[in-house]
Amino acid sequence: MRAARRIVVKVGSSSLTTAAGGIDPGRVRRLVEVLAAARDAGAEVVLVSSGAIAAGLAPLGLKKRPSALPAQQAAASVGQGLLAHRYQEEFARHGIVTGQVLLTVDDVTRRAHYRNAHNTFAKLIELGVLPIVNENDTVATSEIRFGDNDRLAALVAHLVHADLLVLLSDVDGLYDGPPSRTGSRLVPVVHSDADLASVVIGSAGSSGVGTGGMTTKVDAARIATGAGIDVLLTSADQAAAALSGAEVGTHFEATGKRRPTRLLWLAHATSGQGTLTLDDGAVRAVVERRASLLAAGVTAVGGTFVAGDAVDLLATDGTVVARGLVNFDADELPTLLGRSTSELKSALGAAYEREVIHRDDLVLL
Numbered sequence: 001m002r003a004a005r006r007i008v009v010k011v012g013s014s015s016l017t018t019a020a021g022g023i024d025p026g027r028v029r030r031l032v033e034v035l036a037a038a039r040d041a042g043a044e045v046v047l048v049s050s051g052a053i054a055a056g057l058a059p060l061g062l063k064k065r066p067s068a069l070p071a072q073q074a075a076a077s078v079g080q081g082l083l084a085h086r087y088q089e090e091f092a093r094h095g096i097v098t099g100q101v102l103l104t105v106d107d108v109t110r111r112a113h114y115r116n117a118h119n120t121f122a123k124l125i126e127l128g129v130l131p132i133v134n135e136n137d138t139v140a141t142s143e144i145r146f147g148d149n150d151r152l153a154a155l156v157a158h159l160v161h162a163d164l165l166v167l168l169s170d171v172d173g174l175y176d177g178p179p180s181r182t183g184s185r186l187v188p189v190v191h192s193d194a195d196l197a198s199v200v201i202g203s204a205g206s207s208g209v210g211t212g213g214m215t216t217k218v219d220a221a222r223i224a225t226g227a228g229i230d231v232l233l234t235s236a237d238q239a240a241a242a243l244s245g246a247e248v249g250t251h252f253e254a255t256g257k258r259r260p261t262r263l264l265w266l267a268h269a270t271s272g273q274g275t276l277t278l279d280d281g282a283v284r285a286v287v288e289r290r291a292s293l294l295a296a297g298v299t300a301v302g303g304t305f306v307a308g309d310a311v312d313l314l315a316t317d318g319t320v321v322a323r324g325l326v327n328f329d330a331d332e333l334p335t336l337l338g339r340s341t342s343e344l345k346s347a348l349g350a351a352y353e354r355e356v357i358h359r360d361d362l363v364l365l
């Protein structure tokens with residue numbers, strides 16, 4: 001931990017708010033002090049902070065986090081500015097300039113957006129700015145939302161080439177059962193998925209402002225470790241100890257190697273927005289030869305999606321074999337199915353010569 005040079009720290013709403021809701025200035029101040037100290041010790045820090053919705057509740061006279069998306073978006077719109085302002089003032093006390101980065105799913109899946117986001121972070125870090133990231137809640141619809149900042153933080157960690165992801169919550173680590181249950185014990189190290197097999201994850205905490213609970217933190221840890229990044233999960237109260245190298249919380253050890261980030265999200269998206277059923281030859285081509293998916297091998301289209309969306313690829317028995325970013329809208333595809341690329345070109349024009357999913361936009365599941 002001590003050796004980590006570039007650290008992404010994610011803090012959840014439950015660690016930033018008061019019991020009555022709303023941002024707790026004291027908690028923000030303490031977190032900022034810890035991050036400023038990490039910078040003084042030579043680390044580059046990127047902060048992924050939740051709390052926009054929580055910060056927007058009081059100004060709108062809301063008592064608790066609304067369940068309807070438009071109300072959440074309104075609260076986030078009001079709260080994000082307040083949250084950013086709070087951070088800006090606190091970091092300024094330490095002479096640190098902050099920059100706000102609001103991301104959508106598209107920013108880490110579509111190639112051009114991904115490069116753009118990568119370049120923005122690189123420039124901010126080069127300028128010594130501390131980026132503060134959140135999901136762009138006010139424009140994200142339920143279909144294209146991360147919905148939780150844990151997985152977003154894992155993708156950001158990969159995007160900025162971090163060597164450590166620190167997830168700060170209201171609980172001091174992963175327990176082998178819900179922490180409220182007597183006898184649940186802290187899991188100090190997770191070497192691989194096998195160590196998670198006996199862990200029981202309960203519902204989210206009692207704060208009422210968090211979203212993902214422990215499930216999304218474990219998902220985030222798996223995304224990051226699978227991409228070669230160590231993860232430390234602990235409480236905001238232990239952030240200082242964690243960042244100075246003390247053995248606190250749960251350490252998820254890096255297992256895999258780096259992979260293209262946009263595909264990381266794709267592999268860990270809960271599901272695609274539609275389905276394409278493949279014939280046996282297409283399954284072999286995609287899975288064994290890692291080839292692009294052509295219209296000739298698709299037998300059925302399910303769901304409503306547009307070009308650029310993630311869709312699940314199904315074998316004839318219905319099992320999901322891969323997920324990819326499709327190049328056509330759902331209603332364009334039925335007339336193309338089973339036809340060769342050259343046939344499509346001569347019948348419909350050069351625009352239809354493209355693959356249904358390019359191999360660079362496919363992940364095997």
Ligand SMILES: Nc1ncnc2c1ncn2[C@@H]1O[C@H](COP(=O)(O)OP(=O)(O)O)[C@@H](O)[C@H]1O
Pocket residue numbers: 011012013014015168169170171173174175176177178179180199200201202203204205206207209210211212213214
């Ligand atoms: N096995 C487990 N280990 C640790 N925490 C768990 C477990 N199962 C459920 N939880 C709950 O998950 C909560 C953290 O999730 P959440 O409230 O969404 O936090 P945040 O706002 O930090 O994202 C903890 O307060 C805890 O009660």
Ligand SMILES: N[C@@H](CCC(=O)OP(=O)(O)O)C(=O)O
Pocket residue numbers: 011012013014049050051052053054076134135137147148149150209210211212213
């Ligand atoms: N983007 C949302 C937070 C979503 C979220 O992940 O919340 P949390 O579970 O508290 O980390 C917001 O700023 O309110």
